[in-house]
Amino acid sequence: DAGVIQSPRHEVTEMGQEVTLRCKPISGHDYLFWYRQTMMRGLELLIYFNNNVPIDDSGMPEDRFSAKMPNASFSTLKIQPSEPRDSAVYFCASSRATGGNQPQHFGDGTRLSIL
Amino acid sequence: AQSVTQPDIHITVSEGASLELRCNYSYGATPYLFWYVQSPGQGLQLLLKYFSGDTLVQGIKGFEAEFKRSQSSFNLRKPSVHWSDAAEYFCAVGGGTGANNLFFGTGTRLTVIP
Numbered sequence: 001d002a003g004v005i006q007s008p009r010h011e012v013t014e015m016g017q018e019v020t021l022r023c024k025p026i027s028g029h030d031y032l033f034w035y036r037q038t039m040m041r042g043l044e045l046l047i048y049f050n051n052n053v054p055i056d057d058s059g060m061p062e063d064r065f066s067a068k069m070p071n072a073s074f075s076t077l078k079i080q081p082s083e084p085r086d087s088a089v090y091f092c093a094s095s096r097a098t099g100g101n102q103p104q105h106f107g108d109g110t111r112l113s114i115l
Numbered sequence: 116a117q118s119v120t121q122p123d124i125h126i127t128v129s130e131g132a133s134l135e136l137r138c139n140y141s142y143g144a145t146p147y148l149f150w151y152v153q154s155p156g157q158g159l160q161l162l163l164k165y166f167s168g169d170t171l172v173q174g175i176k177g178f179e180a181e182f183k184r185s186q187s188s189f190n191l192r193k194p195s196v197h198w199s200d201a202a203e204y205f206c207a208v209g210g211g212t213g214a215n216n217l218f219f220g221t222g223t224r225l226t227v228i229p
Contacts, residue, residue: 043222106158
């Protein structure tokens, strides 16, 4: 089975530009999670969806960040406008069902650098 | 509230030596516990998980972990480390029905020396 697919793998852009990160979860998984990983703060949960509906976005740092899941096989995380402090590795993960007892399957991440 | 503590930021072991990575959790009910490994430039890969039953769980790549409720711990072990085990290791706790998140520790970076 294909795993979680993220694109692009690397993104370098200038401050102020719009950035869109993409994720395709594993087919059949009901939950999709977006994380950010930095040296300073480790792995942070930004937002997660259940059946395409955002459930908890309390981890989204600012209004500059937005996430959508228009269908079961696609999600985007958008930053507009981007700032240097947004530089990080962004991971998407998906899991089956509910209960916190299902392992999450991670993509390989998008390494974002804002100049 | 759930939380996970990994007390060791960085551990160095010699190849062939045994390994134990510590994980302590805080959760009011029976936790669901996981260990993940992250190699450079890659995402997190599940090593093993504990839901219930036998408190010693076996995972991939020769790893095992033991759930100790009395100590609120879920330490990861491997009897003989290989150079390819060098990576970052994350412990995570899930909260059961109604709690869909996993809460991750800050990770332990493992260096393996020849």
